[in-house]
Amino acid sequence: ELKVEQNPLFLSMQEGKNYTIYCNYSTTSDRLYWYRQDPGKSLESLFVLLSNGAVKQEGRLMASLDTKARLSTLHITAAVHDLSATYFCAVDSRWDNDMRFGAGTRLTVKP
Amino acid sequence: DAGVIQSPRHEVTEMGQEVTLRCKPISGHDYLFWYRQTMMRGLELLIYFNNNVPIDDSGMPEDRFSAKMPNASFSTLKIQPSEPRDSAVYFCASSVTRGLYGYTFGSGTRLTVV
Numbered sequence: 008e009l010k011v012e013q014n015p016l017f018l019s020m021q022e023g024k025n026y027t028i029y030c031n032y033s034t035t036s037d038r039l040y041w042y043r044q045d046p047g048k049s050l051e052s053l054f055v056l057l058s059n060g061a062v063k064q065e066g067r068l069m070a071s072l073d074t075k076a077r078l079s080t081l082h083i084t085a086a087v088h089d090l091s092a093t094y095f096c097a098v099d100s101r102w103d104n105d106m107r108f109g110a111g112t113r114l115t116v117k118p
Numbered sequence: 119d120a121g122v123i124q125s126p127r128h129e130v131t132e133m134g135q136e137v138t139l140r141c142k143p144i145s146g147h148d149y150l151f152w153y154r155q156t157m158m159r160g161l162e163l164l165i166y167f168n169n170n171v172p173i174d175d176s177g178m179p180e181d182r183f184s185a186k187m188p189n190a191s192f193s194t195l196k197i198q199p200s201e202p203r204d205s206a207v208y209f210c211a212s213s214v215t216r217g218l219y220g221y222t223f224g225s226g227t228r229l230t231v232v
Contacts, residue, residue: 038217048225049209055220095161099217104174106151108161 009034011098013109020086021117028081028112030096038099039079041070043092044111050095054081086116122224124210130230136198139227141210142191149216152185152195153209155226161209167193168216200231 010033020026030039038057042050054063056072056079063070067090069082079096097108123142131137143150151166165175170187178185182201187193197204210224 040217040220042223050211050223052220052222055217057218097161101216106163106166110160 009036009098009100009103009105009107011096011107011109013096013112015112016110017113017115019115019117020083022087023085025085026083028083028094028096028114030079030081030098030109032077032079032098032100032107034077034100034105035074035102036077036098036100037074038101039072040097040099041079041081042095042097044095045092053094083114086114088116088118090114091116122210122212122222124208124224124227126227127225128228128230130232131200133201133231134199135231136196137200137204137229137231139195139208139210139229141193141195141224143193143210143212144222145191147212147214147222148190149213150187150193151211151213151221152193153211153223154206155209156206164195197229200229202231205230 012031041053054070059074061072067084093111095111099106152164164177167187185195207226209226211221213221
């Protein structure tokens with residue numbers, strides 16, 4: 008069974024600081040996704056990572072994928088309050104025909 | 119495109135009643151997914167379709183749950199009879215070629231069974 012583990016689950020940081028959210032998964036996969044969810048809202052797609060070594064950046068967020076280590080990271084640079092949300096990684100393993108989400112990281116950025 | 123459209127946005131029903139959730143995927147998307155989100159279990163994949171055909175329903179919790187996709191533009195998730203533990207937010211998502219460009223989620227249906 009595909010397992011997806013995110014850490015930390017809760018993250019409180021000050022504006023202007025940098026931090027990284029980690030997403031580990033248990034099986035072969037070359038498709039990994041990052042989503043943002045605001046309270047009471049739907050999931051917004053942030054990044055689609057489709058190959059080993061893929062790196063994508065949008066504003067203060069940068070995501071990377073290392074399929075050999077089965078690890079993806081979401082790096083936050085110079086955090087601002089507007090980034091406060093819950094961030095999910097999701098893995099699609101076509102080999103196992105399984106798709107799972109991590110538990111989510113609730114990020115709070117304080118002034 | 120209006121995105122993935124779900125209805126209703128909110129549903130409150132009594133235990134034992136039948137509940138039907140509806141989803142209209144983005145035109146041209148050939149995959150459709152139903153997810154359930156709860157605080158305790160997070161986001162769970164219930165079932166997904168490819169070209170209107172159910173591919174994997176192993177996430178459907180019980181026989182009380184059923185899903186159909188009669189055509190490329192409409193899917194339903196039905197719970198009969200409903201129970202309080204079915205209370206959750208149910209999301210529908212669609213994609214092209216199984217997520218090659220990501221998945222687009224609908225706004226969700228918040229179901230409360232009392």
